[in-house]
Amino acid sequence: MTLKIALSFALAIFALAARAEKIALINGTLINPGTSQIVQNATIVILRDGRIVIGGAKIAAAGDTKTVSMLKDAHVIDCKGKFILPGYIDTHIHFFQSGDLFTRPDVVDLNSVRPYKDEVAWIKSHLDDTFTRYLRSGITAVVDVGGPFWNFEVRRTANTDVQLTISGLAQGSVVTAKAPRVAVAGPLISSVSRPQLDLGDPPIVKIDTPERAREFVRKLAAQNPDLVKIWYIVDKDHPVDSFRPIVRATSEESHAHKIRVAVHATELETARAAVEEGADILVHSVIDKPVDDAFVKLLKNRHIILCPTLVVFERYGRTFSHELNLTPEEKAWGNPEVIASLDVTKIPQNKLPDRIKNALAKPDEALDRIKKTYDVALPNLKTLEDAGVTIAAGTDAGNIGTIHGPALFREFQLMKEAGLTPMQILQCATANAAKLFGGETGAHIGKIENGYLADLVILKSNPLDDIAHASDIDTVIKNGVVYPANSILH
Numbered sequence: 418m419t420l421k422i423a424l425s426f427a428l429a430i431f432a433l434a435a436r437a438e439k440i441a442l443i444n445g446t447l448i449n450p451g452t453s454q455i456v457q458n459a460t461i462v463i464l465r466d467g468r469i470v471i472g473g474a475k476i477a478a479a480g481d482t483k484t485v486s487m488l489k490d491a492h493v494i495d496c497k498g499k500f501i502l503p504g505y506i507d508t509h510i511h512f513f514q515s516g517d518l519f520t521r522p523d524v525v526d527l528n529s530v531r532p533y534k535d536e537v538a539w540i541k542s543h544l545d546d547t548f549t550r551y552l553r554s555g556i557t558a559v560v561d562v563g564g565p566f567w568n569f570e571v572r573r574t575a576n577t578d579v580q581l582t583i584s585g586l587a588q589g590s591v592v593t594a595k596a597p598r599v600a601v602a603g604p605l606i607s608s609v610s611r612p613q614l615d616l617g618d619p620p621i622v623k624i625d626t627p628e629r630a631r632e633f634v635r636k637l638a639a640q641n642p643d644l645v646k647i648w649y650i651v652d653k654d655h656p657v658d659s660f661r662p663i664v665r666a667t668s669e670e671s672h673a674h675k676i677r678v679a680v681h682a683t684e685l686e687t688a689r690a691a692v693e694e695g696a697d698i699l700v701h702s703v704i705d706k707p708v709d710d711a712f713v714k715l716l717k718n719r720h721i722i723l724c725p726t727l728v729v730f731e732r733y734g735r736t737f738s739h740e741l742n743l744t745p746e747e748k749a750w751g752n753p754e755v756i757a758s759l760d761v762t763k764i765p766q767n768k769l770p771d772r773i774k775n776a777l778a779k780p781d782e783a784l785d786r787i788k789k790t791y792d793v794a795l796p797n798l799k800t801l802e803d804a805g806v807t808i809a810a811g812t813d814a815g816n817i818g819t820i821h822g823p824a825l826f827r828e829f830q831l832m833k834e835a836g837l838t839p840m841q842i843l844q845c846a847t848a849n850a851a852k853l854f855g856g857e858t859g860a861h862i863g864k865i866e867n868g869y870l871a872d873l874v875i876l877k878s879n880p881l882d883d884i885a886h887a888s889d890i891d892t893v894i895k896n897g898v899v900y901p902a903n904s905i906l907h
């Protein structure tokens with residue numbers, strides 16, 4: 418992404434950014450899920466001081482009416498009857514994947530229909546579009562849990578505040594990209610290779626020895642990643658124990674550079690091994706068997722954050738069997754080209770990979786496998802939540818059928834099915850997710866409090882009555898810039 422594109426974002430929203438020095442939200446109901454705090458008739462004042470270049474707009478005051486003097490000279494937005502929350506955070510996405518049918522040739526090779534290099538070119542040229550679909554969904558921060566080295570450029574583009582000094586515009590005005598805040602991991606350190614994804618800057622790198630793991634972490638550390646990600650894939654040729662030394666070496670070297678380690682581990686024994694060898698974050702649910710007491714205790718003692726990514730477990734199978742259950746939010750706010758591609762019946766029969774052919778022939782088997790996964794994953798989530806393990810909401814968006822942006826609302830539905838309350842779900846998507854985001858930014862998002870960054874979502878109905886209202890979005894505020902929800906995708 419070039420500076421030119423970053424500037425075009427900036428110019429597109431400049432008028433809004435420059436409208437007022439100060440914004441005051443009054444009369445709304447403030448909900449801080451991290452502390453279960455609810456404030457009726459709240460006043461929230463957002464400062465937009467041009468001197469703040471990195472930190473951006475701060476919430477200067479939140480609470481009841483003590484801040485009346487703060488309202489002077491402010492651009493006042495009446496939020497009567499509305500509900501104000503911290504912006505949502507999706508802690509598991511991949512910008513190198515579009516969510517369309519061609520985005521994982523290692524899973525279903527459709528190069529004969531659409532070459533993978535064309536797919537990647539499309540993804541790179543549509544990053545601005547992807548960013549706006551997150552904002553439309555009220556998502557003001559995302560964690561990209563692994564991709565090629567160009568991920569670091571995506572982070573730079575999304576997070577760079579542009580200081581405009583162009584003639585006609587106020588000198589030194591600070592404008593932010595029309596994008597969520599982005600934290601990233603670089604390429605995944607993997608137990609298996611995926612040559613189909615390698616176009617010269619592979620997202621997945623097979624590492625065979627502890628020495629190579631340390632060397633690769635040092636290469637990553639030079640890019641200042643927010644996380645190092647391990648892809649701990651286990652099968653009969655890759656048993657759990659054979660990869661343990663690499664997980665340990667990766668963790669030790671990452672921790673020496675003060676970088677946290679996130680691990681993909683979907684079986685109970687793999688996840689246990691990952692944590693024992695130094696993982697800080699588990700990026701999926703355990704889906705093969707119920708978690709046991711020792712595992713729960715291990716996660717609690719080590720302060721592990723777990724991101725369940727429930728939605729992704731249904732979307733490959735449902736896409737391939739032509740049983741896709743996209744929500745109204747996904748249909749409305751997902752990229753239409755991505756969604757159109759997911760109709761597998763449009764692919765010529767002679768070009769269909771066996772995996773899709775088989776799923777189309779026996780859709781009931783695909784749905785049954787998904788049900789079996791949820792029969793384990795949902796109770797596991799409830800067990801971990803009840804035990805007080807920190808759960809961060811995330812979708813794995815970008816994988817086939819998991820739509821960048823609105824997939825988070827399907828994740829909320831599944832968290833509800835697991836038995837979480839609306840407040841718990843919202844806590845997972847705000848305060849807990851901010852912990853996974855990490856760093857200085859992570860310490861200043863996910864709550865509406867003095868000194869925090871002004872990333873907010875304003876809802877038209879109460880999400881505590883029904884989590885489905887979480888998508889009833891009126892306005893999104895990112896870094897103090899106000900976006901009426903209906904204007905974001907236009």
Ligand SMILES: [Zn+2]
Nearest residue numbers: 509511562813
């Ligand atoms: Zn992932």
